[in-house]
Amino acid sequence: MTTRVIIVRHGQSSYNAQKMIQGRCNESIITEKGEIQANLLGKALSNLKIDGFYCSPLQRAHKTAQIIQELNQHQPNLTVAEKLREINLPIWEKWKKEDVKREYPNEYKQWKEKPHELKMTFDGEEIYPVLDLYRQAEEFWQEIIPHHHNETILITAHNGINRCLILTALGMEASHYHSIQQSNCCINVLNFTGDYGQPVQLESLNQTSHLGMPLPDYRPEQKQGLRLLLVRHGETEWNRLSRFQGVKDIPLNDNGRQQAQKAADFLKDIPLDFAVTSPLSRPKETAEIILQNHPNITLTTKKDLEEISHGLWEGKLEKEIEAEYPGLLNQWKEKPETVQMPEGENLDDVWQRAINSWQEIVKENLEDGKMKTGLVTAHDAINKVIICYLLGLKPANFWNIKQGNGAVTVIDYHNGLDGMPILQAINLTSHLSGGVFDQTAAGAL
Numbered sequence: 001m002t003t004r005v006i007i008v009r010h011g012q013s014s015y016n017a018q019k020m021i022q023g024r025c026n027e028s029i030i031t032e033k034g035e036i037q038a039n040l041l042g043k044a045l046s047n048l049k050i051d052g053f054y055c056s057p058l059q060r061a062h063k064t065a066q067i068i069q070e071l072n073q074h075q076p077n078l079t080v081a082e083k084l085r086e087i088n089l090p091i092w093e094k095w096k097k098e099d100v101k102r103e104y105p106n107e108y109k110q111w112k113e114k115p116h117e118l119k120m121t122f123d124g125e126e127i128y129p130v131l132d133l134y135r136q137a138e139e140f141w142q143e144i145i146p147h148h149h150n151e152t153i154l155i156t157a158h159n160g161i162n163r164c165l166i167l168t169a170l171g172m173e174a175s176h177y178h179s180i181q182q183s184n185c186c187i188n189v190l191n192f193t194g195d196y197g198q199p200v201q202l203e204s205l206n207q208t209s210h211l212g213m214p215l216p217d218y219r220p221e222q223k224q225g226l227r228l229l230l231v232r233h234g235e236t237e238w239n240r241l242s243r244f245q246g247v248k249d250i251p252l253n254d255n256g257r258q259q260a261q262k263a264a265d266f267l268k269d270i271p272l273d274f275a276v277t278s279p280l281s282r283p284k285e286t287a288e289i290i291l292q293n294h295p296n297i298t299l300t301t302k303k304d305l306e307e308i309s310h311g312l313w314e315g316k317l318e319k320e321i322e323a324e325y326p327g328l329l330n331q332w333k334e335k336p337e338t339v340q341m342p343e344g345e346n347l348d349d350v351w352q353r354a355i356n357s358w359q360e361i362v363k364e365n366l367e368d369g370k371m372k373t374g375l376v377t378a379h380d381a382i383n384k385v386i387i388c389y390l391l392g393l394k395p396a397n398f399w400n401i402k403q404g405n406g407a408v409t410v411i412d413y414h415n416g417l418d419g420m421p422i423l424q425a426i427n428l429t430s431h432l433s434g435g436v437f438d439q440t441a442a443g444a445l
Contacts, residue, residue, distance in 0.1 A: 259406030311344025
């Protein structure tokens with residue numbers, strides 16, 4: 001049983017344009033730019049059969065939802081859901097962000113660094129904006145998901161509530177509220193395997209290519225930082241056949257080279273300052289194809305970015321593994337953190353070396369006063385581990401993250417190595433299929 005959930009944010013509002021805090025204020029309306037964004041979003045979703053369509057009651061989200069509804073060929077019914085209201089920031093509503101930062105410096109710092117601890121007192125009532133919104137998102141899932149088993153639902157809401165919907169679905173802590181980005185009229189895709197509380201896969205985060213913007217904007221408050229483009233290698237023949245490859249040096253197949261070329265075209269206008277790859281041929285060739293558009297960049301390798309070693313599983317199909325190691329494959333799918341690959345690695349091994357290698361890349365390339373962008377090409381398990389770590393998840397959450405062949409993930413460091421990085425986008429694959437869903441091979445690692 002799977003419930004596919006598409007979550008989108010409203011188009012640019014008048015308060016967005018003025019960099020004002022809107023919260024639950026309902027005065028902000030969709031701008032002309034916002035209507036254009038909503039129309040582009042509606043066209044991207046126009047062929048999608050929607051079994052449940054929910055939107056916030058606030059007019060900026062409701063208007064966006066109506067535009068989507070009008071453009072959808074199936075004309076889904078629209079339900080207004082109170083639990084999709086935006087975050088409650090009553091003291092700051094209608095303020096410009098720069099004014100809040102000046103007048104409430106301590107509270108604004110807490111909002112940015114420890115949002116789950118922010119407290120406001122308004123009309124004699126204590127409000128915890130992020131924690132209250134987090135609970136609101138949980139209640140939404142608990143009410144809605146049981147009604148849509150094996151169906152597709154669409155949610156049109158806001159920056160804050162969208163973040164909390166994703167946080168709660170994946171089991172992330174409220175402290176990571178600012179670690180995921182939501183652009184106006186972006187698309188996110190979640191796949192629920194059951195009711196709320198059962199495993200959920202994040203198929204993609206913050207897609208913006210349908211808006212004519214391949215990658216989300218990079219606008220740190222300070223004019224310095226680091227953007228890393230984490231790419232999974234293109235398809236191999238063993239990916240296509242669902243054969244476990246691990247550290248076997250299996251090359252790209254023709255489709256994999258085409259995927260790498262599409263990733264190259266997708267990233268061709270993005271200035272790069274450096275590039276790092278796993279030394280195995282499939283990510284290395286993927287990087288080399290991408291770098292054909294960046295001839296001045298030297299490709300370096302890091303051995304610890306190699307794929308997980310499956311040991312004696314390598315070269316085998318699932319049915320062969322099950323025959324030789326009864327029950328272990330199912331354990332790998334359900335409790336991956338508990339599995340020791342026969343004569344191979346476990347997830348803790350991979351976690352340690354992948355994160356150490358990632359941190360090395362960040363340390364080596366963060367420079368005061370500079371903004372840099374780098375390409376990192378690696379593997380399914382390596383990428384999943386890195387993304388889990390950045391989201392505050394654990395090895396047990398390994399399968400919560402999707403990584404398609406040739407997919408692009410975008411991570412920004414605005415506040416140095418010690419600051420929380422921002423996952424601007426995860427598993428972008430629209431450049432491969434032209435659609436909003438990941439259609440790459442779902443084979444073994």
